[in-house]
Amino acid sequence: MDYLLLGFLTGLSLILAIGAQNIFVIEQGLKKQYIFIVCLICSISDLLLIFLGIFLFQYLNNFFTPTIELIFNILLFIFLLHFIWGKVRIKISETSFNINNKTNNLPTIIVKTLSFTFLNPHVYSDTVFFLGNFSKSFSIMDKYYFGIGAAIASFLFFFSIGYLSKYFSKYLKSIKIWERINYLIILFMSILALSVLMEII
Numbered sequence: 709m710d711y712l713l714l715g716f717l718t719g720l721s722l723i724l725a726i727g728a729q730n731i732f733v734i735e736q737g738l739k740k741q742y743i744f745i746v747c748l749i750c751s752i753s754d755l756l757l758i759f760l761g762i763f764l765f766q767y768l769n770n771f772f773t774p775t776i777e778l779i780f781n782i783l784l785f786i787f788l789l790h791f792i793w794g795k796v797r798i799k800i801s802e803t804s805f806n807i808n809n810k811t812n813n814l815p816t817i818i819v820k821t822l823s824f825t826f827l828n829p830h831v832y833s834d835t836v837f838f839l840g841n842f843s844k845s846f847s848i849m850d851k852y853y854f855g856i857g858a859a860i861a862s863f864l865f866f867f868s869i870g871y872l873s874k875y876f877s878k879y880l881k882s883i884k885i886w887e888r889i890n891y892l893i894i895l896f897m898s899i900l901a902l903s904v905l906m907e908i909i
């Protein structure tokens with residue numbers, strides 16, 4: 709159960725950001741257009757990418773030597789430092805929503821949703837590499853719990869911002885709210901970075 713919570717908190721920390729995908733989901737919520745489909749595509753896509761990373765590194769474990777594992781831990785630590793530094797130096801600007809242009813075409817909405825998800829390079833570094841690499845030393849059952857926790861975070865997050873878009877749109881424009889969220893993410897990711905560093909040394 710600890711790994712379920714760890715996966716949930718880690719997944720939530722990675723997904724909580726002012727990104728194009730999140731803004732698109734909120735815009736669809738404000739427009740009240742295909743909210744369920746958009747949220748479902750984003751959530752299932754995250755679930756697939758999360759377990760792709762976990763199974764990929766499970767497979768790579770068969771070829772890991774202590775040296776290779778050390779290299780991956782160093783890369784993981786560098787990734788975390790880069791992620792934390794990005795949060796430290798981020799500048800929150802007022803976010804605007806485009807709710808005037810409404811698209812009534814479901815195939816177009818599906819293509820847009822998939823594009824915002826899979827054409828974002830961060831989704832592969834954050835989800836596939838980070839979650840897979842971070843969980844590589846977990847037992848197989850703990851990996852499942854970790855992945856399920858991260859997937860639950862995605863489902864909860866996307867459906868929340870989609871269906872509570874009017875509420876979240878107000879807070880998305882609040883600099884103070886995002887500063888506090890960033891502080892919490894920095895703190896949590898710093899703890900994870902320290903745990904990875906302890907494995908390296």
